[in-house]
Amino acid sequence: MKKWLQKGRFLSLFAMLALLLMGCGDPTLSALIPQGEVADKQFQLMLISISIMILVLVVVFVLYAFVLLKFRKKKGDNSTPKQVEGNHMLELLWTVIPILLLIILAVPTVMRTFEFSADAKPASKNELSIKVTGHQYWWEFEYPKEELITSQELVLPADTKVHVELSSADVIHSFWIPSLAGKTDTNPGDKNKNYMWFDTGSKTDVVYKGKCAELCGASHALMDFKVRVVSKEDYKNWVAGYKAADDKSSANADGQQVFEKNCLSCHAVGQNGGNTGPSLTGFGDKDRVAGILEHDKENLKKWIKDPQEVKPGNNMPKVNLSDEEIDAVSDYLLGLKLK
Amino acid sequence: MATHESHKKRSGLMDWLTTVDHKKIGILYLLAGGFFFLIGGLEAVLMRIQLMEPDSKIFTGELYNQLLTMHGTTMIFLAAMPIIFGFMNAIVPLQLGARDVAFPYVNAVGFWLFFFGGVLLNLSWFLGGAPEAGWTAYAPLSTVAEDTGVDFYVLGLQIAGAGTLAGGINFLVTIINMRAPGMTFMRMPLFTWASFVTSGLILFAFPALTVGFFLLMFERVFDANFFNPDMGGNILIWEHIFWIFGHPEVYILILPAFGIISEVISTFSNKRLFGYSAMVFATVLIGFLGFMVWVHHMFTVGLGPVANSIFAVATMAIAIPTGVKIFNWIFTMWGGQIRFSTAMLFAVGFVPTFVMGGVTGVMLSVPAADYQYHDSYFVVAHFHYVIVGGLILGLFSGLYYWYPRMFNRVLNETLGKWNFWLFFIGFHLTFFPQHWLGLMGMPRRVYTYMSGQELDGANFVSTIGAILMGAGTVVLLINIIISASSKYATTKDPWDGRTLEWSMPVPTPEYNFAQTPLVRGLDALYVEKTAGNGEMTPAEPVGEIHMPNGSILPFILSLGMFISGFGFIYSNWYVAGAGLGLVLITMFLRSIIDDHGYHIHKEEVEADIKGGRA
Numbered sequence: 001m002k003k004w005l006q007k008g009r010f011l012s013l014f015a016m017l018a019l020l021l022m023g024c025g026d027p028t029l030s031a032l033i034p035q036g037e038v039a040d041k042q043f044q045l046m047l048i049s050i051s052i053m054i055l056v057l058v059v060v061f062v063l064y065a066f067v068l069l070k071f072r073k074k075k076g077d078n079s080t081p082k083q084v085e086g087n088h089m090l091e092l093l094w095t096v097i098p099i100l101l102l103i104i105l106a107v108p109t110v111m112r113t114f115e116f117s118a119d120a121k122p123a124s125k126n127e128l129s130i131k132v133t134g135h136q137y138w139w140e141f142e143y144p145k146e147e148l149i150t151s152q153e154l155v156l157p158a159d160t161k162v163h164v165e166l167s168s169a170d171v172i173h174s175f176w177i178p179s180l181a182g183k184t185d186t187n188p189g190d191k192n193k194n195y196m197w198f199d200t201g202s203k204t205d206v207v208y209k210g211k212c213a214e215l216c217g218a219s220h221a222l223m224d225f226k227v228r229v230v231s232k233e234d235y236k237n238w239v240a241g242y243k244a245a246d247d248k249s250s251a252n253a254d255g256q257q258v259f260e261k262n263c264l265s266c267h268a269v270g271q272n273g274g275n276t277g278p279s280l281t282g283f284g285d286k287d288r289v290a291g292i293l294e295h296d297k298e299n300l301k302k303w304i305k306d307p308q309e310v311k312p313g314n315n316m317p318k319v320n321l322s323d324e325e326i327d328a329v330s331d332y333l334l335g336l337k338l339k
Numbered sequence: 340m341a342t343h344e345s346h347k348k349r350s351g352l353m354d355w356l357t358t359v360d361h362k363k364i365g366i367l368y369l370l371a372g373g374f375f376f377l378i379g380g381l382e383a384v385l386m387r388i389q390l391m392e393p394d395s396k397i398f399t400g401e402l403y404n405q406l407l408t409m410h411g412t413t414m415i416f417l418a419a420m421p422i423i424f425g426f427m428n429a430i431v432p433l434q435l436g437a438r439d440v441a442f443p444y445v446n447a448v449g450f451w452l453f454f455f456g457g458v459l460l461n462l463s464w465f466l467g468g469a470p471e472a473g474w475t476a477y478a479p480l481s482t483v484a485e486d487t488g489v490d491f492y493v494l495g496l497q498i499a500g501a502g503t504l505a506g507g508i509n510f511l512v513t514i515i516n517m518r519a520p521g522m523t524f525m526r527m528p529l530f531t532w533a534s535f536v537t538s539g540l541i542l543f544a545f546p547a548l549t550v551g552f553f554l555l556m557f558e559r560v561f562d563a564n565f566f567n568p569d570m571g572g573n574i575l576i577w578e579h580i581f582w583i584f585g586h587p588e589v590y591i592l593i594l595p596a597f598g599i600i601s602e603v604i605s606t607f608s609n610k611r612l613f614g615y616s617a618m619v620f621a622t623v624l625i626g627f628l629g630f631m632v633w634v635h636h637m638f639t640v641g642l643g644p645v646a647n648s649i650f651a652v653a654t655m656a657i658a659i660p661t662g663v664k665i666f667n668w669i670f671t672m673w674g675g676q677i678r679f680s681t682a683m684l685f686a687v688g689f690v691p692t693f694v695m696g697g698v699t700g701v702m703l704s705v706p707a708a709d710y711q712y713h714d715s716y717f718v719v720a721h722f723h724y725v726i727v728g729g730l731i732l733g734l735f736s737g738l739y740y741w742y743p744r745m746f747n748r749v750l751n752e753t754l755g756k757w758n759f760w761l762f763f764i765g766f767h768l769t770f771f772p773q774h775w776l777g778l779m780g781m782p783r784r785v786y787t788y789m790s791g792q793e794l795d796g797a798n799f800v801s802t803i804g805a806i807l808m809g810a811g812t813v814v815l816l817i818n819i820i821i822s823a824s825s826k827y828a829t830t831k832d833p834w835d836g837r838t839l840e841w842s843m844p845v846p847t848p849e850y851n852f853a854q855t856p857l858v859r860g861l862d863a864l865y866v867e868k869t870a871g872n873g874e875m876t877p878a879e880p881v882g883e884i885h886m887p888n889g890s891i892l893p894f895i896l897s898l899g900m901f902i903s904g905f906g907f908i909y910s911n912w913y914v915a916g917a918g919l920g921l922v923l924i925t926m927f928l929r930s931i932i933d934d935h936g937y938h939i940h941k942e943e944v945e946a947d948i949k950g951g952r953a
Contacts, residue, residue, distance in 0.1 A: 171477075
């Protein structure tokens with residue numbers, strides 16, 4: 001009976017905490033509003049550990065407040081307090097109880113730690129897997145099975161387990177989508193490739209915010225990316241549309257000429273172009289210019305005109321273009337839409 | 340030649356440059372550390388101003404990264420550690436009943452190396468920009484940076500680190516060898532115990548850092564490839580080496596604060612420390628476990644679930660001895676008569692604040708959840724709760740507590756209370772909201788955040804808090820300036836102290852103890868107060884006192900290192916060679932000049948005793 005009561009109390013504390021923490025922040029960014037299986041389990045772990053820790057805090061704070069109020073020196077009291085050496089019973093108590101609390105915490109800790117790294121590599125070719133490569137300061141996403149490479153925006157089907165392979169082209173970055181899963185570092189070098197998995201959750205047509213979490217240089221703060229989760233149907237269409245896209249998908253011929261002359265050596269559109277910079281296939285459908293600015297022509301022109309002004313320290317050179325050329329190439333890029 | 344004895348009395352600046360007196364070196368450490376603390380604090384306030392509002396453009400990109408790197412590096416290596424060494428120097432020999440540290444000359448070398456290293460690092464601001472790769476200087480970000488910032492970081496800290504290592508060894512030897520008769524290990528005050536364990540940690544942790552810095556220096560100056568994956572190197576080598584040093588460093592910092600808090604709580608509760616032996620054991624255990632948890636800084640690096648789980652459980656284990664300490668402090672106060680002086684206020688503020696930093700530490704030890712916390716503002720909140728809410732509150736407490744012994748004056752209590760409340764409230768206002776910022780998706784070390792991510796409010800509050808902390812520090816400065824222009828306080832024991840450092844008159848005689856005291860129990864002075872006449876019983880008759888001579892060589896040796904540092908930074912081998920040559924010359928001179936110190940004659944000591952000066 002008493003045990004039941006305690007359990008009930010613990011659960012209600014749990015529920016209150018969950019209420020307190022939930023709804024904190026932006027629903028497409030906050031780790032406190034989990035949207036997928038992994039983030040959800042991580043949130044549960046937070047609740048378990050916070051509950052135990054609040055229990056500890058309450059005990060310490062109440063005891064402490066009592067001591068501070070009760071044992072103040074009273075005016076005129078010059079007696080000497082009893083000099084106590086210690087108390088074996090008490091000392092044993094506050095050694096054993098924390099050990100028990102930590103064991104309670106250690107069990108789910110070890111369980112989940114193994115769970116999150118198990119099966120991180122795809123078991124068969126049918127599973128969805130992506131290769132993430134961090135660059136200063138943008139993200140490259142390769143879909144090996146679908147044979148396509150995108151940048152800055154990760155499009156994924158809902159209710160799907162995604163296997164991720166992570167590496168870096170330059171310095172260490174860290175791949176973090178708080179709503180869906182905790183972070184994993186992207187390390188340079190073949191020996192330090194990392195693998196993780198996450199679940200995309202059941203919501204569709206939602207854009208989650210992704211962040212770089214490891215200091216990677218001057219524009220570390222601006223190394224955002226987006227995760228667009230769509231229905232499985234829409235995802236299939238997107239893949240087909242992306243694969244069919246080519247550099248003719250925009251109707252601006254002047255702009256295309258400028259692009260081919262000045263930009264194509266680094267940026268790919270469809271099957272053509274280099275891979276030093278982010279792929280611009282379907283650029284017109286994207287969410288942000290350079291990962292951070294509102295997606296409009298004004299910002300795109302600003303970005304092309306002086307990339308260092310927008311993202312300090314990034315590797316895109318300031319290409320010598322006239323205002324007309326910038327205008328044309330901007331129109332061309334914004335016209336690159338998937339069918 | 341061997342019996343020749345000479346002693347030059349120096350005064351003014353020359354006295355401070357040549358001193359080997361632990362009390363003066365303690366003051367030098369405190370002044371230099373305090374100066375760097377102000378610089379590091381200013382850097383923090385500048386960062387908070389930039390983050391006050393979204394999309395702010397005051398300190399952006401590289402400049403912001405320089406601020407965050409220098410803030411962390413300065414606070415840890417050039418503010419916190421020297422201030423700790425300041426207290427260790429000023430207090431540990433007195434608590435032991437010793438006349439100086441074991442190696443007074445090495446002590447001076449340690450200080451000047453730290454000082455010149457710190458100056459070298461900070462000169463980077465004026466010579467092409469400060470380091471910008473974070474205080475952790477992860478490769479390859481630190482190895483590919485093209486400006487000289489990281490070179491200043493490597494060489495400045497290498498030189499300062501050598502000083503720290505020398506200091507640590509010195510205190511190990513001092514505490515083992517220089518204890519007064521009767522001062523057994525289990526009668527040593529907790530601050531001395533903490534200094535002992537901290538020195539042990541320095542002995543084992545700093546060489547790892549030294550090696551790491553040499554690798555990084557070779558990588559940058561001589562194009563080595565330890566961390567270059569294209570040439571068969573591996574970036575993780577740096578991360579492991581750095582954190583094998585870096586985690587014990589956290590305990591190097593916090594253990595002395597534990598020691599200070601133990602002294603202050605015991606004194607101002609008028610009770611002996613509850614569970615003294617458990618406290619000592621907990622201190623040693625924390626120091627020991629501190630070496631086996633470094634991977635918890637690397638949970639997201641990809642070391643696999645086995646490594647992550649082992650280090651997770653090891654990390655959790657540290658909570659147990661730490662919890663023992665917390666309860667022992669509370670039960671020291673239980674049944675006591677608590678006097679809320681400023682020193683005690685800081686100690687009282689320390690306990691709950693540190694507990695909060697501790698519980699978030701346990702939360703961070705859960706790897707699967709740490710994937711969300713790691714490198715977010717949650718971590719920033721956690722380690723500031725431990726380092727500012729723990730260490731800095733402890734250091735402030737120690738400053739108010741020992742100020743009368745170090746500077747012969749008492750700091751003003753009213754200003755002290757303003758100092759405490761402004762700093763304490765400002766601290767919680769700054770860092771409590773940062774827990775939420777991290778959980779709501781804000782990575783750390785970002786110079787800006789866009790509006791519309793619900794991060795604005797908490798960031799604004801955080802900046803207000805930082806300004807309050809700054810105001811609290813200004814009050815402390817005013818307090819120090821006012822006290823400096825006031826008269827000597829004449830009481831030798833203003834707090835009704837329990838330990839040996841309160842047993843001699845003010846100002847402390849240069850030889851500390853006219854006669855080495857006989858220690859008859861834990862809280863040696865308190866034992867005499869209750870069982871004797873309130874004075875220490877001498878363990879020896881009045882006699883000649885042997886003292887070391889001051890020397891300018893430590894200053895010159897460190898200057899040589901400083902010069903060679905510049906040589907390596909700019910790859911100018913003549914300058915580097917000249918600097919190292921100067922170092923070798925001073926070492927040679929030190930070796931061939933027989934310096935036996937001097938003696939203070941018996942008559943002088945007797946006159947001091949008669950005049951109440953000893």
